Amino acid sequence: MSKFYDDVKQGLSSNPKRLYSKYFYDKVGDAIFQQLMHSPEYYLSECELEILQQQSADIADQVTDHFNEFDLIELGAGDASKSVFLLQGLLDKGSDFTYYPVDISQNVIEQLEDKLPKILPSIQIKGLNGEYLTMLKQLTEQSSKPKLILFLGANIGNMNMDHATTLCQKVQELLKPGDLFFIGFDLKKNPLTILAAYNDKAGLTRDFNLNLLSRINKKLAGNFDLDAFYHYPNYDPMTGACKSYLISAKDQEVSFSDGKDEVSIHFKQHEAIFMEISRKYSIEEIEDLAKAAGFEITNHFLDSKKWFVDSLWRKN
Ligand SMILES: C[S@@+](CC[C@H](N)C(=O)[O-])C[C@H]1O[C@@H](n2cnc3c(N)ncnc32)[C@H](O)[C@@H]1O
Missing domain, CATH: 3.40.50.150 (Vaccinia Virus protein VP39)
Structure with missing residues (x-):
């Protein structure tokens, strides 16, 4: 069993569902992230630069x-x-x-x-x-x-x-x-500045998150319908946690496999997959x-x- 398959299976079988953000970065994910770094809302790269x-x-x-x-x-x-x-x-x-x-x-x-x-x-x-x-x-x-x-x-x-x-x-x-x-x-x-960085107008953060579903489709013969999930970011100023979710737009069944083992996952309408935390700190x-x-x-x-x-x- 591949580690990727194992992690995706375990994450999507959990309640609440989750995926690991380290899997965002394949060739397509790297390219989207590099574009995101230059987007007007993603201030992080400009500040560190x-x-x-x-x-x-x-x-x-x-x-x-x-x-x-x-x-x-x-x-x-x-x-x-x-x-x-x-x-x-x-x-x-x-x-x-x-x-x-x-x-x-x-x-x-x-x-x-x-x-x-x-x-x-x-x-x-x-x-x-x-x-x-x-x-x-x-x-x-x-x-x-x-x-x-x-x-x-x-x-x-x-x-x-x-x-x-x-x-x-x-x-x-x-x-x-x-x-x-x-x-x-x-x-x-300002929480609004933070939230905007994870909800850019061009939709790069959305595409970056959806690309992980696309990676599951490619690498694990998955059948995620990318149009049936939407991106939802949220920032909590009390904890400093900015979290990204993909939300299932409808009741649906998705399956994927590592070639030997196949798994089918049910998504309820409005059910969320936790994708990534981007935690903000005080000094x-x-x-x-x-x-x-x-x-x-x-x-x-x-x-x-x-x-x-x-x-x-x-x-x-
Ligand atoms: C948010 S990007 C930042 C890249 C760079 N540090 C910058 O400031 O532009 C995160 C990078 O860390 C890599 N990465 C994420 N999780 C990792 C892990 N667990 N081990 C090694 N690399 C990881 C990703 O592939 C990606 O290139």
Whole structure:
């Protein structure tokens, strides 16, 4: 049984139903996400881009205060279109590092290995296709150099608070004293601004969510009717959780299979599939998270609107 089949079967047999957002990213999902990053409502990318374009020299100074020869591992690198400014800043300081982008999407790793050396000719790059912690563990076993871990784009928001704490703790356990963890968080702000980012007028977030049903159709011989589900985002300013759902427009039966086992799932009209959380943080919550995971905060780098922060943490 494939892990994808297993996870989809388990998620859609649960009550309430859910799918895992890590499966958004196939070739089509990567392309939709890259378009979404440029949509007027999706402020997250613009804010983090401003931080990395304008403050990379300062960030690189703080990194090189700690070490100048290291492994640079980026968890969930995507197209690295923002990280490239930090990579340039570090190269400008004469840092000696290999860049290891980790991503669950083989497609983005192939694109990065092709594209990045054209933009940064002196970069040493080795892409790692797989899950965050599996690949980080593998690398820490292979190399004893100091580590700088990047986890940008508010990827951490795609976990609830307990999972985020567990992930940061596990990263901390894999690191050595003095190693650095650089994490991007989307900050709490006007709820309407947040909600609009997950409900863009062009419908890219809708297409991004529906693409997972399409992936099930392609990979698991599924028969989801994409017109029979609609996208519903919602933001709770009390918890900071922005959640995306696909809602079944009618009573319907959907089946899919891994070639051996077939499963049929009933959807009631108005029934929701929980697709993704994008959690928003306050600075205090970020500080509590760093402490709970065993890190000391070195610095917060904010954009000019104070909508986003890239926070540099150090393992003691
Ligand atoms: C929201 S995108 C952000 C990409 C990039 N960090 C940025 O800021 O533009 C998330 C990326 O993380 C990858 N990803 C999601 N879950 C993952 C996991 N569990 N392990 C490894 N990569 C993952 C996706 O394939 C995607 O490229």
